[in-house]
Amino acid sequence: MAGSNRFLSLILVLGSLLVIFPGTVYAGVHDWSPGEVRTLKSLWIKSLPTVPQDPSNAYGDDKLAASLGRKFFFDKRFSGNAKVSCGTCHRVDYAFTDDLPLAHGMGTTGRRTMTLIGSAYYPWLFWDGRKDSLWSQALGPLESSVEHGISRVFVVSIIFQHYRKEYEDIFGPLPPVGKLGRLLARPASDDPGAFKGWLKLSLEDREAVNRVYVNLGKAIAAYVRTILPGISRFDEYVAALNEDRAGDLKGIFTDQEAEGLRIFIGKAKCTNCHSGPLFTNGEFHNLDIPVSEKMPFDAGRAEGISLVLADEFNCLGNFSDAKGKQCQQLWWMDTDTRKYNGAMKTPTLRNVVERPPYMHAGQFNAIREVLDFYRGSKNPDIEHQSLTNSDLKALEAFLGTLSGPILSLGE
Amino acid sequence: MKKAILSLMILGLISWTGCATTQTAHDDGGMHAPMTQHYEDSIFKVTENGEFSVEVLFPDKKVEMGVNNVDLIIHNKKDEDVTGAKITVTPWMPSMGHGVMETPVANEKGGGLYNVKNVVFSMTGDWELRLEIASGSTADSVKIPLPPVGAMGHTHTMKAPSPSEIDTSMEKTSMKGQFNVSYKSDVHPIPVNRLLSWNLDVKTADGQPVKNAQIKILGDMPEHGHGFPTEPEVSGTMEDGQFLVEGLKFSMPGWWVVTFHITAGEMMDQVSFNLLLN
Numbered sequence: 001m002a003g004s005n006r007f008l009s010l011i012l013v014l015g016s017l018l019v020i021f022p023g024t025v026y027a028g029v030h031d032w033s034p035g036e037v038r039t040l041k042s043l044w045i046k047s048l049p050t051v052p053q054d055p056s057n058a059y060g061d062d063k064l065a066a067s068l069g070r071k072f073f074f075d076k077r078f079s080g081n082a083k084v085s086c087g088t089c090h091r092v093d094y095a096f097t098d099d100l101p102l103a104h105g106m107g108t109t110g111r112r113t114m115t116l117i118g119s120a121y122y123p124w125l126f127w128d129g130r131k132d133s134l135w136s137q138a139l140g141p142l143e144s145s146v147e148h149g150i151s152r153v154f155v156v157s158i159i160f161q162h163y164r165k166e167y168e169d170i171f172g173p174l175p176p177v178g179k180l181g182r183l184l185a186r187p188a189s190d191d192p193g194a195f196k197g198w199l200k201l202s203l204e205d206r207e208a209v210n211r212v213y214v215n216l217g218k219a220i221a222a223y224v225r226t227i228l229p230g231i232s233r234f235d236e237y238v239a240a241l242n243e244d245r246a247g248d249l250k251g252i253f254t255d256q257e258a259e260g261l262r263i264f265i266g267k268a269k270c271t272n273c274h275s276g277p278l279f280t281n282g283e284f285h286n287l288d289i290p291v292s293e294k295m296p297f298d299a300g301r302a303e304g305i306s307l308v309l310a311d312e313f314n315c316l317g318n319f320s321d322a323k324g325k326q327c328q329q330l331w332w333m334d335t336d337t338r339k340y341n342g343a344m345k346t347p348t349l350r351n352v353v354e355r356p357p358y359m360h361a362g363q364f365n366a367i368r369e370v371l372d373f374y375r376g377s378k379n380p381d382i383e384h385q386s387l388t389n390s391d392l393k394a395l396e397a398f399l400g401t402l403s404g405p406i407l408s409l410g411e
Numbered sequence: 412m413k414k415a416i417l418s419l420m421i422l423g424l425i426s427w428t429g430c431a432t433t434q435t436a437h438d439d440g441g442m443h444a445p446m447t448q449h450y451e452d453s454i455f456k457v458t459e460n461g462e463f464s465v466e467v468l469f470p471d472k473k474v475e476m477g478v479n480n481v482d483l484i485i486h487n488k489k490d491e492d493v494t495g496a497k498i499t500v501t502p503w504m505p506s507m508g509h510g511v512m513e514t515p516v517a518n519e520k521g522g523g524l525y526n527v528k529n530v531v532f533s534m535t536g537d538w539e540l541r542l543e544i545a546s547g548s549t550a551d552s553v554k555i556p557l558p559p560v561g562a563m564g565h566t567h568t569m570k571a572p573s574p575s576e577i578d579t580s581m582e583k584t585s586m587k588g589q590f591n592v593s594y595k596s597d598v599h600p601i602p603v604n605r606l607l608s609w610n611l612d613v614k615t616a617d618g619q620p621v622k623n624a625q626i627k628i629l630g631d632m633p634e635h636g637h638g639f640p641t642e643p644e645v646s647g648t649m650e651d652g653q654f655l656v657e658g659l660k661f662s663m664p665g666w667w668v669v670t671f672h673i674t675a676g677e678m679m680d681q682v683s684f685n686l687l688l689n
Contacts, residue, residue, distance in 0.1 A: 035689070038689060039689065042689075271664060272663050272664065272665065273663065275603055275604060275663070275664065276603075276604060281603070281604045281662050281663060282604070283604075283640045283662045284640070325657075328606055328658075329606070331658070332606060332641040332642055332643065332657065332658030332660070333641065333642065334639065334640050334641050334642050335642060336642075339637060380634060380635045380636055381635055381637075381663075383634065383635075
């Protein structure tokens, strides 16, 4: 009898505990194993090393260049209709991207604008990685007829007119532009007239124009290198874990957010690709994301590999300040294009909930649509165990904790 | 390591092989009847001198890295079934300039059908089947290209054994026992998503350092169907059988298999290391 009494009181004690702590659905949700803590620290912003040097850009950490680059970034005169700047698509008020499925400058492009948060850390730029440095990336849109719609000769004339002193203080004398002829001249595969104008320039003039154009790119890159993620609630949560402030965890994350984090690093295996403090491996994957039938086939990285190799402005080219194996990413790049048909770069998840739509052509309007797509996918790179609706809600709640201030020069 | 590691994609085979039901060998002046292709999803080819037609089928409906099963239907130039032929099958990798150590065995099933077991594809890439066919006094050969190894995003997965079953030792004897190989990474524990260099130590079975060797490197994630996002290579040979391997990059956490194909003089062997990355 005494034994069953004791058993009864145990039940009563446990029962009263349940009343006192009603959050039993997520019992132990803030307890993390040593392995999980290791993973969480690998995602922590404090694990982000200082911005890596770009050996191809001698001006990458030049403060004057960054400040001039910031002016270039927001200057709409660098466009065919005087209405488009880098900041048009990379909006400061929208996590350095825009709210459109397909980027829109002078016309509409075939892909969504990528955010610039932390882009100094990526070996490859653009969805297809067709650029291997930020300065080279900045030069692409200027001569694209659907983005800025101008030419490198036009760029030189704008700099000559409006930025001469600032430019020369950093990069040395500008070449005389009076004899440059047609402002539309550029080595353009889509405009034979512009190409002919370019070829009519002397080799020396072409070289001089290219040098100024590249310096503009290097200045813009110096600015973009300052666009970095700030501390999010997720980072505060890991900081508390790291400092053994277990009691603080509940105040930082809701139980649902902590559960979402556990699913993110656990059974959903999101960290297969969204790894490291920027929540991306910076590599390329084809996830068979549906694209509108009206869109032409997009080969993604398969084409990007050839484009970056052929690019006159790549790390191994004449305008780079790096040599040989300093260009380590390009040097060791996988050139087997067959493996990357339709593959696109893994984007960062920093500030992700603030910047719909999602995917390379803005296919999904909401995070939940993305998660639903991933749940249904049979792609081996998206391997996960079965996810319930409540798991997806928890994941979505967790993703909301990845938002923080975005730091940049002058902001 | 003979373990099946990566799958080839059978997907695309149907479109890739075309839909012709008959083909004619033109290179002998059209002296014979059209040769029949029985199946739309087969690979069909006429031998170099037009003596035979070969139709390749995969009864398991898949081609995997590892051990495979292949059916061959052989006709002569009169489009008759060839029986009693002697067939030598060599899986060949043109880009690497090598085949495999295992010899596949062709067994006649009758009616011109031969089944070949033990067709081993030891790594990803473009493979071909090299066939030598002898029937009576007639002999001919053919190279039959196979579909390329599956790419990122293909549907194959190979489930990982449980971590306790994976041998992650950093020192191993090669498949045929010709070399003892060990590696040391410049960063340890091995991080995800960073360019790394390894020092590879290669010795013969009796402990002699291997000084001149051609070494090819293949990284693979068996559960994902893809490998390194880079092209690592041996960039330096040091003393005492040490080789510097640069450009390794593990782009994901999980199970990786890094295989080294080593050719030194007459010796050719391969060794695979397993890694479990967090």
